[in-house]
Amino acid sequence: MKLRCEGCAGCCVDWRPLAPEAAGSDRAGRRPPLDDVYDLAPLTRDEVVEFLDRGLGDVMTPRLFEPAEGDDRVRIDGIDLATVDGSPAFVIGLRKPPKPVAPIGTDEPRWLDSCVFLDPLTLQCRIHDDDAYPRTCSAYPGHNLALDAETECERVEAAGGGERLLDDDPPVDLPAPAFGPQALGSTVFAYPDPDDLAGAVARIRDGGTTAADRARFVGAAAGSRPGSLSVDRDRMAEARDRAREADSWAGRAIREWSGRAGDDGVVADLDADDREALVRDLEDDAGAPATPGWET
Numbered sequence: 001m002k003l004r005c006e007g008c009a010g011c012c013v014d015w016r017p018l019a020p021e022a023a024g025s026d027r028a029g030r031r032p033p034l035d036d037v038y039d040l041a042p043l044t045r046d047e048v049v050e051f052l053d054r055g056l057g058d059v060m061t062p063r064l065f066e067p068a069e070g071d072d073r074v075r076i077d078g079i080d081l082a083t084v085d086g087s088p089a090f091v092i093g094l095r096k097p098p099k100p101v102a103p104i105g106t107d108e109p110r111w112l113d114s115c116v117f118l119d120p121l122t123l124q125c126r127i128h129d130d131d132a133y134p135r136t137c138s139a140y141p142g143h144n145l146a147l148d149a150e151t152e153c154e155r156v157e158a159a160g161g162g163e164r165l166l167d168d169d170p171p172v173d174l175p176a177p178a179f180g181p182q183a184l185g186s187t188v189f190a191y192p193d194p195d196d197l198a199g200a201v202a203r204i205r206d207g208g209t210t211a212a213d214r215a216r217f218v219g220a221a222a223g224s225r226p227g228s229l230s231v232d233r234d235r236m237a238e239a240r241d242r243a244r245e246a247d248s249w250a251g252r253a254i255r256e257w258s259g260r261a262g263d264d265g266v267v268a269d270l271d272a273d274d275r276e277a278l279v280r281d282l283e284d285d286a287g288a289p290a291t292p293g294w295e296t
């Protein structure tokens with residue numbers, strides 16, 4: 001597998017406003033996500049705990065799923081949810097606030113939902129060389145290549161975003177996929193108290209989660225045991241509290257970007273100097289790790 005990622009960020013931003021037809025295939029599975037976040041990268045339980053340990057409990061968000069035909073389900077807020085043994089199934093991913101970015105080879109920065117860790121200027125990941133770099137991101141698009149499924153890189157190419165996938169042999173050391181029976185308690189979790197989710201399910205669907213909603217699911221993921229449905233109640237409560245209390249540079253940046261953003265996909269009304277100053281102010285000077293540049 002060999003990629004040319006410079007100037008792309010196709011798998012880190014929601015570029016559907018640029019090419020709706022090209023970027024619509026991240027939800028082709030039998031159990032569609034309830035929310036409309038594009039390309040949410042599922043985190044492992046250990047990664048959830050790692051972010052919590054670093055005080056970054058406010059960068060994560062849950063995803064619930066619609067049931068497939070014949071699936072067990074539970075109905076909350078008038079919405080049917082896929083369940084595992086009666087408990088709503090969910091994954092945890094990274095939040096995507098709107099940022100002024102110019103991805104997939106475009107040169108005009110637009111307000112597009114972007115991973116909290118994407119540097120809007122360099123279009124590089126701020127945690128790429130870090131232990132916290134999510135496994136899903138480091139392996140991408142290896143699983144697609146192994147399954148002969150279309151990759152985001154090819155969608156970017158088809159949308160005129162330049163040559164991206166230079167070698168399509170999947171890596172030999174691919175980690176276990178994020179979905180499937182082996183993922184239970186590791187990347188796919190089961191929320192143990194469905195009765196507590198009234199209101200939260202509708203907010204997740206509508207993209208309006210509260211910090212308490214997000215912390216509730218982060219806690220349940222951190223309290224999960226890989227390979228099992230059981231959740232350690234003490235670890236769940238402690239992790240929920242830590243997520244709820246987190247106040248990181250990244251969480252503050254999400255609030256700031258969300259408050260300043262123009263409409264989805266609209267060209268950002270910022271000249272180059274203003275954009276650079278804003279990114280420095282909201283991210284770099286606030287504690288965000290720098291990106292290494294493409295030469296390295």
Ligand code: SF4
Nearest residue numbers: 012115117118125137
């Ligand atoms: S963690 Fe990094 S590579 Fe993964 S989606 Fe976010 S910016 Fe992209």
Ligand code: SF4
Nearest residue numbers: 005008009010011153
């Ligand atoms: S879509 Fe492919 S080429 Fe573009 S940044 Fe992601 S992995 Fe790299």
